[in-house]
Amino acid sequence: MKETIQLTSLTPNNELSPFIESFWAIINPSDNNEELATFPDGGIDLYFFHSTEYPIHISLVGLETDSKLGIMPSHSILFGVRLKLLAIEYLLHTSVAEILNDQMTLKQGYAGINQEDFLNFSAFCEKLSHYFSSQLTTPIDPRKKVMSELIYASKGAASVGEIAQSAHWSSRQINRYFNKWLGVPLKSYCDILRFSNSFESLKTGQLFPEEGFNDQSHYIKLIKKYSHLTPKQLAQNKNDRFIQLSSMK
Structure with missing residues (x-):
C-alpha cells in the first residue's frame, strides 16, 4: 500500500x-x-x-x-x-x-x-x-449460531450438507434464509469466503492454499471469478492498491 x-x-x-x-x-x-x-x-x-x-x-x-x-x-x-x-x-x-x-x-x-x-x-x-x-434485543436462534460458527471456522470450506446437518436445519431453509437476508445462496457466500481467505497464502507467495480447495484448477477458476486476475497477479499486489492484501500482516 x-x-x-x-x-x-x-x-x-x-x-x-x-x-x-x-x-x-x-x-x-x-x-x-x-x-x-x-x-x-x-x-x-x-x-x-x-x-x-x-x-x-x-x-x-x-x-x-x-x-x-x-x-x-x-x-x-x-x-x-x-x-x-x-x-x-x-x-x-x-x-x-x-x-x-x-x-x-x-x-x-x-x-x-x-x-x-x-x-x-x-x-x-x-x-x-x-x-x-x-x-441486541433478541437471542440468537441456536441453528443460526451453529451455522454461522461453522461457516467462519471452516473459512467457507464446509459443504452445504455439513452445515445443514450440524445446525439441524435443512439446506432449503438455510438457502431461503441467505437469499432473504443477503441476496445470495449459501454456496455462493461460502465461495466468497474461500476466495478471501486465500489471501493469507497469496500474501506469502503461496499460489495454491493448503486448505479449502481440492484441486488447483478449481482454485484458479474461483480467483479469476472474483478478482479477474490469476493467483500470481493477485499475489503481486499490483500497483500496491489492493486493500485486503495490503492490510494483512
Whole structure:
C-alpha cells in the first residue's frame, strides 16, 4: 500500500464478535487522490466518510460479488464496520438483499456519530460498540449460531450438507434464509469466503492454499471469478492498491 494511505483495524468485544468481524479505518492525509481496489470478502460494511471538502456521509454497503476500483480523496477519512452475516438480522434488523453489489445512504446522525468522532478511531469504535449492544434485543436462534460458527471456522470450506446437518436445519431453509437476508445462496457466500481467505497464502507467495480447495484448477477458476486476475497477479499486489492484501500482516 502506498505510504500516503494509512490502514488501521480493531477487533470487537466478545459480545459483538458473532456479529462484527472488525472495525477499520482508511485515512488519506496527502494532497493527492488515491486509487484503491477491493475484492469480495463476505462482509457487509457500514461506511462513515468525512473529508475537508465533504460533510459526513454514512452508507450501508451490501455483499459484494465482484472486484471494485474506487478513489480515496485527498485529506479524507473512511471509518467502517465489517459485519458478519448474523449482524443483518440481529444488529441491522433489515435485509441487505436489495443492495447486493450496491449501497444505500443512511440518515445523518446514525448511531449518534458526528464530526468529532472522526478525531479518535478508538473512541469511534467504542461508541459504535455501545450502539450495537443496544440493538441486541433478541437471542440468537441456536441453528443460526451453529451455522454461522461453522461457516467462519471452516473459512467457507464446509459443504452445504455439513452445515445443514450440524445446525439441524435443512439446506432449503438455510438457502431461503441467505437469499432473504443477503441476496445470495449459501454456496455462493461460502465461495466468497474461500476466495478471501486465500489471501493469507497469496500474501506469502503461496499460489495454491493448503486448505479449502481440492484441486488447483478449481482454485484458479474461483480467483479469476472474483478478482479477474490469476493467483500470481493477485499475489503481486499490483500497483500496491489492493486493500485486503495490503492490510494483512
